[in-house]
Amino acid sequence: MTQRPQAQSGMEGIIAGWSAISEVDPSGDKLIYRGYDVRELAEKSSYEEVAYLIMMGALPDAKQLADFKEKLVEERIIPSELNDIFKRMPERASVMDRLRTAVSFLGLVDPDEGNDTHDANIRKAIRLVAKMPALIAGCYLGPKNKQIPAQNSKFPHAKNFLALLTGKEPDDYSAKIFDASLILYAEHGFNASTHGGANEQAMKMLLEIGEPAKAESWIRDALAKKKKIMGFGHRVYKIQDSRAPILKKMLKEYAEKMRNLKWLQIADTVERVMKEEKNLFPNVDFPCAVLYYELGISMEFYTPIFAAARMAGWCAHAIEQLDNNRLIRPECEYTGAHDQSYTPIDQRR
Numbered sequence: 001m002t003q004r005p006q007a008q009s010g011m012e013g014i015i016a017g018w019s020a021i022s023e024v025d026p027s028g029d030k031l032i033y034r035g036y037d038v039r040e041l042a043e044k045s046s047y048e049e050v051a052y053l054i055m056m057g058a059l060p061d062a063k064q065l066a067d068f069k070e071k072l073v074e075e076r077i078i079p080s081e082l083n084d085i086f087k088r089m090p091e092r093a094s095v096m097d098r099l100r101t102a103v104s105f106l107g108l109v110d111p112d113e114g115n116d117t118h119d120a121n122i123r124k125a126i127r128l129v130a131k132m133p134a135l136i137a138g139c140y141l142g143p144k145n146k147q148i149p150a151q152n153s154k155f156p157h158a159k160n161f162l163a164l165l166t167g168k169e170p171d172d173y174s175a176k177i178f179d180a181s182l183i184l185y186a187e188h189g190f191n192a193s194t195h196g197g198a199n200e201q202a203m204k205m206l207l208e209i210g211e212p213a214k215a216e217s218w219i220r221d222a223l224a225k226k227k228k229i230m231g232f233g234h235r236v237y238k239i240q241d242s243r244a245p246i247l248k249k250m251l252k253e254y255a256e257k258m259r260n261l262k263w264l265q266i267a268d269t270v271e272r273v274m275k276e277e278k279n280l281f282p283n284v285d286f287p288c289a290v291l292y293y294e295l296g297i298s299m300e301f302y303t304p305i306f307a308a309a310r311m312a313g314w315c316a317h318a319i320e321q322l323d324n325n326r327l328i329r330p331e332c333e334y335t336g337a338h339d340q341s342y343t344p345i346d347q348r349r
């Protein structure tokens with residue numbers, strides 16, 4: 001009898017394919033996009049440049065980057081048919097769920113719909129990355145019967161995005177830090193992102209704690225009750241999530257500049273207790289939650305922001321897969337009954 005392959009819980013350790021887009025360094029604590037350490041990219045690069053790197057495969061030269069940025073600005077505008085759809089979206093649905101529907105609709109009206117050549121896929125990817133900020137704004141504002149504010153074509157991607165989220169023109173420093181968070185969220189291999197929402201949940205927890213003096217007892221109590229603490233732990237990283245310290249450094253500088261250290265103090269206590277009690281480290285969602293709060297972004301946007309940033313990575317994987325397509329068809333390990341005999345319904349009890 002042939003030995004059947006066995007399933008692994010959570011598909012842990014299953015290598016599902018090849019990819020040249022990103023890697024968690026074998027040391028286990030470093031994320032690289034196409035060979036570049038994300039920490040360096042977050043400090044020195046821009047979301048546009050990193051999206052180009054991830055989707056096209058190499059860093060752009062000055063002209064390529066200028067053209068790419070111009071294209072992203074041109075493609076920011078979303079099809080007018082969507083305005084009607086935004087209005088009909090139920091307010092009880094999360095912005096993230098509304099966004100799923102909006103992205104799906106975009107696919108129906110994409111000029112390259114049905115064309116899966118490499119060049120068409122790149123065009124579709126650029127459109128998606130460019131349109132995500134306005135889509136998120138539309139999904140939020142439409143059900144309130146409000147229009148998406150005009151987008152400023154002079155603003156880079158992150159600044160325009162932050163302006164749409166806050167309804168105010170951001171200063172360049174805030175836009176730069178927001179940009180860095182988008183870079184750090186832009187790609188992470190084959191993860192299915194089913195846990196999306198940890199950044200929002202992490203901030204809700206900090207708000208529930210409320211005061212630095214209450215943080216230690218709150219978190220110890222939560223752990224005693226076996227609660228999962230959002231923004232901690234990771235399936236792949238077992239030493240640290242290298243994206244968290246760089247974002248925390250930026251957050252600390254920002255909070256100090258804004259003279260608003262309360263949330264950082266609460267977060268620091270939670271982090272210390274998690275290390276002492278569980279030997280768990282914060283993942284990227286933890287500092288990101290506090291950063292977005294300090295930037296004045298409403299919590300319902302946190303997961304949609306992640307999706308907007310990750311769009312570059314998701315598209316790059318779709319392009320890579322379609323360039324060398326083979327049907328993805330996983331199997332499951334059957335755990336049900338065997339050799340049952342059929343009983344007519346009138347004889348069943």
Ligand SMILES: CC(C)(COP(=O)(O)OP(=O)(O)OC[C@H]1O[C@@H](n2cnc3c(N)ncnc32)[C@H](O)[C@@H]1OP(=O)(O)O)[C@@H](O)C(=O)NCCC(=O)NCCS
Binds near residue numbers: 198227234236283
């Ligand atoms: C990300 C996550 C799903 C990884 O799960 P995982 O791979 O199953 O985690 P591990 O197997 O390493 O967990 C080891 C132990 O730590 C515990 N643990 C892991 N993350 C924890 C957390 N955030 N809070 C409390 N305990 C946690 C697990 O319950 C497990 O305990 P046990 O051995 O007593 O069952 C998990 O850490 C989690 O749910 N974190 C919170 C959500 C989050 O921040 N997600 C964003 C990830 S970028």
